[in-house]
Amino acid sequence: MPSIQDELLPSTPGKFKIDHRGSHHRQLHRCFASTSTMFLWALFLIALTASYLSFQSFIDTGNRYFAASWGGIQWERQVRNSAQIHRSGGMSVLVTGAAGFVGTHVSLALKKRGDGVVGLDNFNSYYDPSLKKARKAMLQDHGVFVVEGDINDTRLLAKLFDVVAFTHVMHLAAQAGVRYAMENPNSYVHSNIAGLVTLLEACKSADPQPAVVWASSSSVYGLNEKVPFSESDRTDQPASLYAATKKAGEEIAHTYNHIYGLSITGLRFFTVYGPWGRPDMAYFSFTRNILQGKPITIYRGKNRADLARDFTYIDDIVKGCIGSLDTSRKSTGSGGKKRGPAPYRIFNLGNTSPVTVPTLVSILERHLKVKAKRNIVDMPGNGDVPFTHANISHARRELGYKPTTDLQTGLKKFVKWYLSYYGYNHGKPVN
Numbered sequence: 001m002p003s004i005q006d007e008l009l010p011s012t013p014g015k016f017k018i019d020h021r022g023s024h025h026r027q028l029h030r031c032f033a034s035t036s037t038m039f040l041w042a043l044f045l046i047a048l049t050a051s052y053l054s055f056q057s058f059i060d061t062g063n064r065y066f067a068a069s070w071g072g073i074q075w076e077r078q079v080r081n082s083a084q085i086h087r088s089g090g091m092s093v094l095v096t097g098a099a100g101f102v103g104t105h106v107s108l109a110l111k112k113r114g115d116g117v118v119g120l121d122n123f124n125s126y127y128d129p130s131l132k133k134a135r136k137a138m139l140q141d142h143g144v145f146v147v148e149g150d151i152n153d154t155r156l157l158a159k160l161f162d163v164v165a166f167t168h169v170m171h172l173a174a175q176a177g178v179r180y181a182m183e184n185p186n187s188y189v190h191s192n193i194a195g196l197v198t199l200l201e202a203c204k205s206a207d208p209q210p211a212v213v214w215a216s217s218s219s220v221y222g223l224n225e226k227v228p229f230s231e232s233d234r235t236d237q238p239a240s241l242y243a244a245t246k247k248a249g250e251e252i253a254h255t256y257n258h259i260y261g262l263s264i265t266g267l268r269f270f271t272v273y274g275p276w277g278r279p280d281m282a283y284f285s286f287t288r289n290i291l292q293g294k295p296i297t298i299y300r301g302k303n304r305a306d307l308a309r310d311f312t313y314i315d316d317i318v319k320g321c322i323g324s325l326d327t328s329r330k331s332t333g334s335g336g337k338k339r340g341p342a343p344y345r346i347f348n349l350g351n352t353s354p355v356t357v358p359t360l361v362s363i364l365e366r367h368l369k370v371k372a373k374r375n376i377v378d379m380p381g382n383g384d385v386p387f388t389h390a391n392i393s394h395a396r397r398e399l400g401y402k403p404t405t406d407l408q409t410g411l412k413k414f415v416k417w418y419l420s421y422y423g424y425n426h427g428k429p430v431n
């Protein structure tokens with residue numbers, strides 16, 4: 001008889017248990033029973049592992065297709081439809097920062113003339129994302145699909161180029177704003193440097209390679225004193241981290257042109273304003289504060305000199321962007337290799353008539369019919385430059401760029417839009 005201990009304790013898996021007292025038959029039986037128990041255990045473990053792994057992959061897939069806002073058959077269909085070209089000789093353009101101020105206007109203009117447009121935007125909260133969502137809704141109404149995603153997402157970019165053979169990329173996604181760079185420097189590195197590299201990597205690997213047009217900034221002229229600013233002037237004394245990242249962007253773009261044959265055009269925008277604009281910019285926040293009866297802060301330069309900007313109206317900028325897309329010749333690389341020299345261009349897109357900040361405020365007062373409470377302070381050392389002024393003869397020659405809207409007219413259009421969008425007091429009681 002087996003001892004009680006033998007009955008209760010299972011045999012050690014993988015080892016024969018020798019029964020010194022039983023018959024040969026019993027030994028065989030025990031041996032068989034122990035092997036099949038072991039087999040069943042093994043099966044059980046395999047099944048457990050397999051179901052764990054498939055559960056994990058279900059979670060991954062779920063994350064990819066449900067939590068992330070891109071991917072799937074329906075999504076690809078939307079991307080393809082949006083990229084469809086509706087005119088002969090048209091282009092299919094990936095517009096990054098499409099829910100941004102300039103991105104929205106450029107996307108609409110391209111779509112209206114029959115080009116294919118797919119937008120990309122990360123809808124970050126640098127300023128009120130509800131304004132970005134409203135722009136997205138407007139684009140949607142005009143047949144432009146805006147993908148929610150980041151230019152740092154390599155997989156998303158590869159997917160987009162996989163679904164559509166974009167002929168052009170209009171790269172407008174960026175961390176904008178001069179003074180915010182002191183608060184959140186890393187966001188500038190993330191978007192304007194890392195994001196730019198990720199995007200150019202995707203463009204260089206795409207087959208065919210698209211031609212790239214992207215937004216640099218007038219701020220690259222930094223502390224230069226020679227006016228007006230020309231593209232051939234030095235750009236090695238930036239006054240802000242923002243300007244430094246845009247300057248770095250120009251050098252990075254040059255590298256991709258040189259090594260991979262990407263056709264690249266950089267546009268130095270000069271203080272762009274207009275309807276659907278950026279709430280962080282002076283003309284916009286001044287309007288809000290004036291209507292709410294709040295004081296506005298007007299910076300003043302050295303020796304009490306007024307600051308001045310070459311404010312440029314959005315419709316003029318859009319014409320410059322589209323002129324750049326239309327004149328950009330093809331990239332020459334394929335399979336990630338350069339096959340010949342490709343164009344590398346830089347253009348100023350300004351208005352050529354600088355206006356001082358106090359004059360900007362006076363124009364707003366006239367359009368709003370409200371007096372501003374002006375608080376004049378010396379310019380803090382926060383990255384601002386005292387003035388900007390564009391020489392646009394290069395863009396005029398090459399792109400046919402010719403700005404036609406003066407600040408008075410442009411601000412009138414902005415104020416009209418502002419009042420129709422926000423109402424007279426931006427949802428707040430007027431004091």
Ligand SMILES: O=C(O)[C@H]1O[C@H](OP(=O)(O)OP(=O)(O)OC[C@H]2O[C@@H](n3ccc(=O)[nH]c3=O)[C@H](O)[C@@H]2O)[C@H](O)[C@@H](O)[C@@H]1O
Nearest residue numbers: 176177178217218219269270271281282297298299307384
């Ligand atoms: O041209 C450009 O490259 C840049 O133009 C603008 O930068 P900025 O010219 O500084 O535009 P605003 O922030 O609207 O400032 C305009 C002027 O108003 C002044 N300002 C701004 C804010 C304020 O409270 N008070 C004030 O006097 C600024 O010093 C500046 O002289 C954009 O914000 C940048 O993203 C863009 O790259």
